[in-house]
Amino acid sequence: MxxxxxEKFLYxxxxxxxxxxxxxxxxxxxxxxAKVFPPPxxxxxxxxxxxxxxxxxxxxxxxxxILASVWRVTVGLAxxxxxxxxxxxGIAVSGRFRLCVMPLLSLLAPVAPVAWIPLALVxxxxxxxxAIFIVFMGVFFTLTIGCVEAIGQVPTRRLEVAALSGATPxxxxxxxxxxxxxxxxxxxxxxxxxxxxxxxxxGEMTGLRDGLGAVVMNGxxxxxxxxxxxxxxxxxxxxxxxxxxxxVIQKKVLWxxxxxx
Amino acid sequence: MMPEPAVAPMTSALDVxxxxxxxxxxxxxxxxxxxxxxxxxxxxxxxxxLVGPSGCGKSTLLRIVxxxxxxxxxxxxxxxxxxxxxxxxxxxxxxxxxLYPWLTATGNVAFGPRLRGVPxxxxxxxxxxxxxxVGLSHSSRLYPYQLSGGMKQRVAxxxxxxxxxQVLLMDEPFAALDYAARQTMQELLTELWAEFRKTxxxxxxxLDEAVLLSDRVALLSAGPSxxxxxxxxxxxxxxxxxxxDWIDSETRHLRQLSRGQERED
Numbered sequence: 226m227x228x229x230x231x232e233k234f235l236y237x238x239x240x241x242x243x244x245x246x247x248x249x250x251x252x253x254x255x256x257x258x259a260k261v262f263p264p265p266x267x268x269x270x271x272x273x274x275x276x277x278x279x280x281x282x283x284x285x286x287x288x289x290x291i292l293a294s295v296w297r298v299t300v301g302l303a304x305x306x307x308x309x310x311x312x313x314x315g316i317a318v319s320g321r322f323r324l325c326v327m328p329l330l331s332l333l334a335p336v337a338p339v340a341w342i343p344l345a346l347v348x349x350x351x352x353x354x355x356a357i358f359i360v361f362m363g364v365f366f367t368l369t370i371g372c373v374e375a376i377g378q379v380p381t382r383r384l385e386v387a388a389l390s391g392a393t394p395x396x397x398x399x400x401x402x403x404x405x406x407x408x409x410x411x412x413x414x415x416x417x418x419x420x421x422x423x424x425x426x427x428g429e430m431t432g433l434r435d436g437l438g439a440v441v442m443n444g445x446x447x448x449x450x451x452x453x454x455x456x457x458x459x460x461x462x463x464x465x466x467x468x469x470x471x472x473v474i475q476k477k478v479l480w481x482x483x484x485x486x
Numbered sequence: 487m488m489p490e491p492a493v494a495p496m497t498s499a500l501d502v503x504x505x506x507x508x509x510x511x512x513x514x515x516x517x518x519x520x521x522x523x524x525x526x527x528x529x530x531x532x533x534x535x536l537v538g539p540s541g542c543g544k545s546t547l548l549r550i551v552x553x554x555x556x557x558x559x560x561x562x563x564x565x566x567x568x569x570x571x572x573x574x575x576x577x578x579x580x581x582x583x584x585l586y587p588w589l590t591a592t593g594n595v596a597f598g599p600r601l602r603g604v605p606x607x608x609x610x611x612x613x614x615x616x617x618x619x620v621g622l623s624h625s626s627r628l629y630p631y632q633l634s635g636g637m638k639q640r641v642a643x644x645x646x647x648x649x650x651x652q653v654l655l656m657d658e659p660f661a662a663l664d665y666a667a668r669q670t671m672q673e674l675l676t677e678l679w680a681e682f683r684k685t686x687x688x689x690x691x692x693l694d695e696a697v698l699l700s701d702r703v704a705l706l707s708a709g710p711s712x713x714x715x716x717x718x719x720x721x722x723x724x725x726x727x728x729x730x731d732w733i734d735s736e737t738r739h740l741r742q743l744s745r746g747q748e749r750e751d
Contacts, residue, residue, distance in 0.1 A: 382584045385554055390598040390649055391574030400601070404588050481587035481629075 261450055268455040287455075291463055293436040297353060298418070298425045298467065301360020306414050309365055310406070313372025314398060323373070330366045338363025338424030346432040356428050356436070360421045368413055375409035376402060378484040408475070409483035415471045422464050437463065499530035499685050500575070500652045502551060506560030509546050520546055522713040523560055526704055530565075531683035535696035537740075538706030544689045547706075548655050551687060552578050564653060574598060577651025579659045583638030585630040591617060591641045592626045598649030616644035620674060636667035640674070647678070653685045661690070669728065672698060680724065697736045698726060705744045716743045 245265060252264030272287050316323045341362045349355035379402055387397045429438025437460050444452030509521040521543040528534045536544045550557045551564075553572040562569040564576060585594045592613040599609035617626050620640040630638055639659055646654055660668040676699060679686060690696050696703045697720055705715040718740055722732050 380584075382580065382582070383586065385572070385578075386584050386586075388554070388572040389552065389574070389576070389578050390601055390645075391572075392601050396601050400597075401586070404586070481631075 263451050263454060265454075265458065268451040268458065271451055271455060287440070287459070290435060290437050290440050291459060293353075294425055294429065294438065294460075295463060295467065297356035297436065298360055298421050300353075301357045301425075302364060302414060302418065302421055304357065305361045305364040305368055306410065308361075309368035309372050310403065310410055312369045313376060313406070313410070314402065316369070316373050317376040317402075318398075327370075327373070330370050333362075334366035334370055336362070336366075338420045339427050342424065342428045342431060345428065351433050356425055356433060359424045359428050363421055363424050364414065364417045367417060368410060371413040372406060372410050375406035375483055378409075379405045380484055404481075405483055407483075408479040408481060411471075411475060411479045415468070415475060418468060418471055419464070422467065426460060499683055500565035501530040501532075502526075502528040502653060502685060502687060503563040504528075504547070504551065504560070505563065507547065507550055507557045507562060508559040509543060509550065510558045519711045520709055522711050524706075524714045526714065526717065528685055528687055530685055533679055533686045533688065533699060533701045535688045535690055535700040535703045536706060537690060537693055537696045537703055538712060539708045540691060542706045542709045542712040544706055544712075545657050548578075548657050548687060548689050552576055552655050554578075574602075574649055575651055576653045576655060577646025577649055578655040578657065579639065579642045579646055581658045581661050583630070583635075583642040585638055585641055585645075587630050590627050590629055591622060591633065591637075591644075594630070594641055595644045595648045597645065612648050613644070616648045617641070619647070619678065620644045634667070635663050636671055639663065639671060643675070643678070647682070651684065653687070656686065656688045658689055658691070660695070661692075668695075673728070675699065676725070693737045693740055694733050697733050697740065698728065703740060705740065707744070716740075718743060 248262070249264045249266055252259045252262075252267065312326075316326055338359055341359045345355040345358045345362075349358055383401055383405060384397060387401045392400065425436065426438035426441075429436035430442045433439060437456055440459070441453050441456035444450065444454075444456055504524055504526040506523040506525060507521070508519065508523040510517050510519040512518075524547060526534070536547065538544050546555070549555050551562050551569065553562075553569045553576070556570075564573070569576075585591075586597065589597065592610060595613035595616055596604075596609040599612050604612070614623065614626060617623055617640075620643055622637060622640050622644070625633065625637060630641070633641065642659070660671050663671060672695065678684075679699075688696070688699060693703075700720055702717055702719050704717045706712045707715045720736060722736070726732075
């Protein structure tokens with residue numbers, strides 16, 4: 226297992242280094258492409274040289290941009306997760322409620338996170354609430370449907386054991402059903418993270434004035450390829466880091482199987 | 487030698503009275519009878535096994551006694567009260583241990599007390615006490631996936647005891663274990679039963695297991711429309727030898743009994 230991990234790491238690192246190295250070599254030349262795609266050594270170094278975003282009084286540091294994007298996606302996902310579990314449980318409890326709500330959810334779930342951007346900008350203006358709204362709406366419906374499905378797959382035996390132990394209905398939900406479904410809903414959340422992340426960035430590119438998406442757009446407006454590539458690079462690295470954190474939570478916190486022994 | 491005290495105190499052991507319990511399903515408009523009316527009285531503190539071929543409805547009968555499903559006909563009285571649903575003084579051990587995977591052994595055993603609002607430190611003591619009794623004091627912090635099949639069943643038994651079960655319903659609890667583990671579990675169960683005298687209703691399809699453990703063995707015929715063929719007392723004194731000839735002869739006797747009865751049908 227351990228060796229496999231090492232092997233993966235080595236191959237991954239080697240391939241990244243090869244691409245990076247080639248890029249740097251091309252970047253040393255006088256070719257046109259070196260101007261449009263400045264190599265990492267050039268755009269990454271701009272962080273350390275006191276890189277600022279925006280004009281005059283509105284300047285911010287690059288780490289503020291990272292934090293803004295991460296904060297939005299985190300809060301949106303967290304709210305979506307909690308609300309989806311709550312609504313999912315509600316739907317599973319009441320058959321009639323389920324009949325009323327499920328068609329609505331099925332209609333709203335395919336509305337991709339990015340599709341909520343215009344509405345969010347109209348309703349909330351430019352600010353964190355708009356971005357959080359985009360993420361929330363983008364994942365909430367899918368997660369709720371997934372949650373209802375997960376509840377349907379909770380092994381009957383787990384519920385019987387609760388009943389035999391003397392659990393009230395409320396205790397059964399809170400102590401057996403919810404822990405049973407959390408891993409399934411969370412893995413669903415992780416699958417939806419990429420879409421949520423893209424939606425936040427797109428929101429930042431189109432309406433919001435800060436965040437990593439705004440860095441890229443800023444670069445575009447200034448015809449500064451270094452800033453564009455820096456923004457793209459940070460989007461990649463930050464997104465990867467967030468997914469890594471989600472994966473660690475999945476493996477270390479919510480590690481048990483949802484519907485098996 | 488001093489005579490043993492006649493009977494261990496049985497103040498809390500509840501009796502189980504199965505009165506004309508039957509079960510049938512309606513499928514495609516036709517009624518399929520799984521279980522013909524069964525009458526069986528398990529006295530408080532008695533160990534009774536239900537034996538029969540697979541599909542004869544013995545697990546169904548046990549689930550009805552547990553209150554997990556209502557019978558089509560008849561009723562079950564536990565300690566004189568009609569069973570209308572699961573109750574916490576009736577514990578059940580299933581073939582698969584059915585532990586909660588997100589709880590440690592301690593957490594699983596302390597689950598019942600937790601439901602009743604027993605404070606954390608107290609229920610940990612309860613859990614440790616029972617884990618100790620089933621020989622798992624060193625594994626209290628392990629999660630179910632870290633436990634072997636036999637260890638999981640020990641936890642399940644400890645859970646039933648910690649929950650204050652007075653009646654223990656066991657649905658082929660050792661069927662998934664290998665021979666050695668099964669033997670140790672049989673010894674453990676005998677030991678616990680001798681000490682606490684819970685009323686035990688034990689479902690198995692191994693006659694020898696039933697003979698070794700039980701005061702009485704109830705034989706069910708093959709389904710559908712399974713019925714109670716015979717109830718035989720096992721009079722061998724306790725403690726019983728695990729590998730004596732007596733098991734073979736009793737088993738043979740029971741087998742003849744069930745065959746003879748079926749031929750009469």
